[in-house]
Amino acid sequence: MPLPTIEWEGDITGRIRLIDQTLLPTELKFVYCDDIKSIWHAIKTLMVRGAPAIGIAGAMGVVLGAKNIHTNDTTTFLKELRHVTEYLGSSRPTAVNLFWGLARMERVALENKDKPVKEIKEILLLEATKIQEEDKAICRQIGEHGAGLIKEGDGVLTHCNAGGLATADYGTALAVIFKAKEHGRHFKVFADETRPLLQGARLTVWELMHADIDATLICDSMAAHVMKLGKIQCVIVGADRIAANGDTANKIGTYGVSILAKEHNIPFYVAAPVSTFDLTIKSGEDIPIEERSPEEVTCGFGKRTAPEGVKVFNPAFDVTPAKNIAAIITERGVIHKPSHKNIQSVLGNHGS
Numbered sequence: 001m002p003l004p005t006i007e008w009e010g011d012i013t014g015r016i017r018l019i020d021q022t023l024l025p026t027e028l029k030f031v032y033c034d035d036i037k038s039i040w041h042a043i044k045t046l047m048v049r050g051a052p053a054i055g056i057a058g059a060m061g062v063v064l065g066a067k068n069i070h071t072n073d074t075t076t077f078l079k080e081l082r083h084v085t086e087y088l089g090s091s092r093p094t095a096v097n098l099f100w101g102l103a104r105m106e107r108v109a110l111e112n113k114d115k116p117v118k119e120i121k122e123i124l125l126l127e128a129t130k131i132q133e134e135d136k137a138i139c140r141q142i143g144e145h146g147a148g149l150i151k152e153g154d155g156v157l158t159h160c161n162a163g164g165l166a167t168a169d170y171g172t173a174l175a176v177i178f179k180a181k182e183h184g185r186h187f188k189v190f191a192d193e194t195r196p197l198l199q200g201a202r203l204t205v206w207e208l209m210h211a212d213i214d215a216t217l218i219c220d221s222m223a224a225h226v227m228k229l230g231k232i233q234c235v236i237v238g239a240d241r242i243a244a245n246g247d248t249a250n251k252i253g254t255y256g257v258s259i260l261a262k263e264h265n266i267p268f269y270v271a272a273p274v275s276t277f278d279l280t281i282k283s284g285e286d287i288p289i290e291e292r293s294p295e296e297v298t299c300g301f302g303k304r305t306a307p308e309g310v311k312v313f314n315p316a317f318d319v320t321p322a323k324n325i326a327a328i329i330t331e332r333g334v335i336h337k338p339s340h341k342n343i344q345s346v347l348g349n350h351g352s
Contacts, residue, residue, distance in 0.1 A: 050166020055097030143179030160251035162238025246322030246338025247284025284319035
């Protein structure tokens with residue numbers, strides 16, 4: 001990424017600066033968040049989006065909340081901090097990285113409860129920055145582990161956006177693509193536009209073109225035809241939450257792509273950091289699925305495309321069963337044929 005998706009400006013009295021992704025690709029605008037209401041709004045309205053990125057946003061949001069807790073009593077501070085994490089967690093329910101980041105920040109505060117409140121606030125800022133820096137390294141590792149799955153001359157299909165805009169700077173699914181290019185391989189990428197908010201068209205293609213990667217945009221409904229024509233040799237997508245058995249929640253439409261890939265004998269890969277695994281959830285049936293505003297479907301980007309008063313069902317995510325996934329690419333290695341056993345062999349006793 002030429003510009004950081006999200007970063008903290010200044011010391012503990014500072015603020016969050018992030019790219020407003022709702023305006024891309026036609027306008028590059030930065031938004032500044034000074035309190036938890038503004039970062040909650042940024043997460044809820046998809047100004048910042050992508051599981052790892054909202055994990056970072058949540059962690060930095062805790063710092064915003066902490067700086068506005070005006071007490072020197074540690075017990076009172078920790079009680080108020082819990083209200084901050086609960087509030088930020090109410091912004092979006094599906095991506096587990098948000099809750100992972102919030103839990104990590106709260107844990108760090110508790111581990112330092114014997115220190116003065118002012119010092120705890122400084123420690124929280126350091127932890128949020130650490131989470132961001134760790135994500136940068138994790139993305140590169142995911143790219144290295146997965147790059148070999150893309151062969152010379154391949155056609156690669158991706159869905160939604162799992163690039164630098166969804167992470168600290170390099171992506172998950174797109175990290176695999178970026179690394180394959182860095183290794184000298186020549187291939188083509190086909191990007192689903194990803195209805196109804198067009199993250200593939202607006203964000204993924206924007207990133208790929210900036211990276212000088214051969215990219216072709218297609219409508220979601222064209223994926224089967226493109227596969228039938230033999231233009232796709234593998235599918236690589238990101239993830240918002242992965243259950244203990246390998247079932248994976250990702251942007252709506254991903255499940256359908258996995259079925260098409262299976263029908264055409266095309267390997268379907270998921271790229272995600274370990275923090276996206278929720279081992280407390282046995283299967284995808286237990287993953288909460290966010291439902292968003294009907295207007296995203298009926299009035300996309302301000303233009304009405306459906307009759308007034310029509311009923312709308314608008315889930316933001318769906319769940320791809322592990323049986324449709326050839327492998328999950330993580331910073332710790334590639335999990336082939338995802339299952340509870342195979343996931344445990346790579347992740348160990350990781351918990352979300």
